[in-house]
């Protein structure tokens with residue numbers, strides 16, 4: 001066989017398997033033969049409006065662009081009226097490749113399919129030419145017009161380049177909306193020219209700024225914001241990639257940052273914020289204060305001017321209404337506008353904000369709480385996050401609803417029990433994510449007709465808490481789960497095992513070339529007849545180590561051991577990494593009887609008995625001062641292979657001793673310093689037996705209103 005034929009066989013056998021295109025095309029017809037893309041192949045467009053798409057394709061392939069169609073050796077881009085806006089047909093024929101789209105988005109979607117048919121190197125702008133593509137015809141269109149990704153760039157700041165990178169990665173998966181969360185309790189990240197202080201002050205937190213330091217970033221001046229010009233560059237960048245940016249200003253709750261800068265927006269404003277006890281929980285706009293609407297007119301007027309999207313997200317989640325109940329102005333306002341029911345003031349507030357948007361030619365998008373009573377403007381778009389039921393309820397009320405229920409779509413949730421992330425909506429990996437099914441979740445035909453689409457959500461408070469910050473945490477949380485969300489939105493579904501197989505066979509290597517540091521499923525472990533083995537079926541390499549070793553070595557053969565719980569395994573495939581896992585016994589914890597005491601009194605809500613019984617966390621009644629301590633007195637001497645003492649929550653280092661150490665003792669008199677606190681916690685490896693362990697604080701709290709104490713984590717001797 002000559003080399004050209006050999007190459008073509010390799011290339012076509014890799015490319016013909018269209019089931020590996022993610023998200024999966026709706027219809028694919030294979031034909032015999034192949035077309036080769038070489039340096040001479042020309043990208044041509046019939047319509048100048050398609051030039052940005054052509055140049056995009058040129059950037060990846062290195063091919064030239066022309067406005068005239070040659071007879072052969074072309075990649076032709078054109079729009080046709082017969083197709084849906086985002087639908088496309090991609091034909092690979094002897095003479096060339098034709099991508100017809102219903103609109104710009106359709107052509108762009110066709111380009112994404114074409115990129116996935118090419119060698120993976122195309123994603124690193126290094127497509128080996130000639131590249132052979134099997135002749136075929138693909139007819140494809142998304143089920144849903146809304147296929148979104150939400151980034152919370154407030155809790156963890158992302159600069160323009162990082163946002164653009166996620167726009168690229170989302171575009172590869174035919175995601176067409178980026179919902180960008182721009183304001184929250186922890187920051188304000190968009191320039192407002194009429195009120196420059198919002199971004200200039202609210203974009204930064206930490207010592208010396210009015211915005212409280214949070215999530216373990218105590219000392220650092222932390223943050224950033226986008227100027228309007230920078231935001232316009234992001235919008236344009238996204239538009240080329242068929243992504244519309246939907247901005248969110250979260251109102252009337254989640255507003256602590258703006259309230260720190262403009263405390264007069266709150267109910268019962270007192271110029272002396274210290275009166276609130278040093279930590280300001282009041283974060284909800286006063287509904288009765290007329291000047292608030294003037295300020296919001298200024299802010300939202302500018303937001304409407306920057307963003308071309310029809311919808312502007314105005315929040316509406318987790319609104320704490322107790323301040324309205326205590327505010328005489330809000331009470332009077334409620335008497336006048338909603339029968340004295342202060343809980344309904346949110347509706348009144350949202351209606352007024354909607355008016356502002358409508359005056360600026362826009363429509364409101366809100367979190368599902370704001371739609372609960374069905375009094376929103378009927379054209380509002382609802383983002384259903386709390387549960388599937390809330391999504392269905394919003395759709396039943398007639399609102400166009402974006403489904404993003406936490407247990408499938410919140411990619412800030414943990415992917416398995418012992419990994420990082422929230423758990424409130426569940427612990428799930430890509431398998432669970434792709435098992436989402438509208439019918440199985442009880443959506444009726446009528447409700448489904450109001451589903452605008454789906455959105456993957458990445459809240460970033462846990463990311464910001466990592467110290468040092470984990471630069472690849474966002475990639476790891478998003479991928480491959482975002483691939484599953486993209487496929488749900490596209491609508492041509494395969495069952496979970498088939499989807500996972502498609503990921504392993506083609507998409508893992510593609511994601512590696514896309515530069516994504518994605519998560520692999522952990523190795524499966526088996527311990528029989530004194531031998532410990534690990535296996536994977538995704539082509540990854542398995543590594544192992546004893547838990548206290550620093551270095552990992554390749555796992556090559558079963559390990560003969562009587563202590564399997566000592567070992568940890570993980571796998572790698574190019575830039576993909578799995579979490580480390582051990583056998584069940586590795587996670588066994590001792591819960592020896594103990595008494596907890598402290599120089600700080602306990603809170604009523606979370607008494608120290610919680611930690612004593614290993615049932616949840618305990619909470620102090622005040623913040624910590626230098627010299628404060630927390631003592632655990634065990635009934636019997638504790639012998640263990642590891643003990644970890646932690647302030648704050650296990651996976652969330654907030655409400656912690658910012659600096660300190662742990663000391664242990666057998667008699668309660670002679671204490672020995674055993675380990676320093678890092679991020680509020682200290683790990684004692686192979687400690688001497690102890691009956692007392694004391695966490696000592698060496699720096700007073702710089703903003704936390706109280707301290708959380710978790711039960712100690714004690715691993716048995718093996």
Ligand code: TNX
Pocket residue numbers: 317318367385410412422459460461
């Ligand atoms: C709830 S989802 C929130 C966010 C948190 C998230 C953590 C929503 C509208 N509000 O403020 O970051 O949970 O998962």
